[in-house]
Amino acid sequence: xxxxxxxxxxxxxxxxxxxxxxxxxxxxxxxxxxxxxxxxxxxxxxxxxxxxxxxxxxxxxxxxxxxxxxxxxxxxxxxxxxxxxxxxxxxxxxxxxxxxxxxxxxxxxxxxxxxxxxxxxxxxxxxxxxxxxxxxxxxxxxxxxxxxxxxxxxxxxxxxxxxxxxxxxxxxxxxx
Numbered sequence: 001x002x003x004x005x006x007x008x009x010x011x012x013x014x015x016x017x018x019x020x021x022x023x024x025x026x027x028x029x030x031x032x033x034x035x036x037x038x039x040x041x042x043x044x045x046x047x048x049x050x051x052x053x054x055x056x057x058x059x060x061x062x063x064x065x066x067x068x069x070x071x072x073x074x075x076x077x078x079x080x081x082x083x084x085x086x087x088x089x090x091x092x093x094x095x096x097x098x099x100x101x102x103x104x105x106x107x108x109x110x111x112x113x114x115x116x117x118x119x120x121x122x123x124x125x126x127x128x129x130x131x132x133x134x135x136x137x138x139x140x141x142x143x144x145x146x147x148x149x150x151x152x153x154x155x156x157x158x159x160x161x162x163x164x165x166x167x168x169x170x171x172x173x174x175x176x
Contacts, residue, residue, distance in 0.1 A: 058086040060143045063173045070166045081176040099123055114138045131155045145171045 061084050068075045095102060104119040116136045124130035133153050140146030148168045154161065 058082075058091060058142075059146075059170060060172060061085050061176070063176050065171045065173055067169045067171075068166060069168075071164055079173070083176065095120070110137075112139055128156075143172065145169070 059082060061082050063079060063081045066078045066080060092102070092105070100120050100122045102118055102120040104117060106118075107114060107116040109115075114137070116138070117134070118136075119131065119133045121129050121131045131154070133155070134150050135152075136148055136150040138146055138148045146169075148170075150166045150168075152164050152166070154164075
């Protein structure tokens with residue numbers, strides 16, 4: 001069974017929120033806007049091993065083109081404009097405002113990649129909670145272009161979906 005676009009977007013947003021300002025959010029949240037409204041990934045600037053989330057920064061300010069593939073299905077590219085670079089600490093505040101609670105958000109350097117793991121819980125509807133555990137790997141120049149590959153598992157499982165894979169490429173197009 002193919003993962004629905006809505007579920008793929010929601011899970012990608014939940015996972016990517018662990019990295020920086022991203023996910024499905026209202027326009028103009030903390031200086032970022034999207035055209036069209038869709039999941040907006042973001043990643044962090046390279047950081048030393050064992051860096052804590054508040055020490056790391058997200059993508060450079062500017063206009064970014066975002067391309068996402070979920071479970072082998074390409075989504076239409078989106079463009080987003082970040083008015084400022086967002087730190088992990090700011091992104092974590094956005095998560096909390098969006099109702100996403102992350103019990104674990106760990107990141108480390110492995111060669112040229114930033115590797116992370118998040119365990120986040122959000123409302124799944126009808127008063128139920130959904131936990132998404134995501135392992136991610138980010139490579140690239142976070143001032144101009146990067147790729148984020150994520151593998152997520154949902155608990156409770158979604159029928160027909162044990163695991164999902166999402167790949168996001170972000171390329172800075174210039175100033176807003």
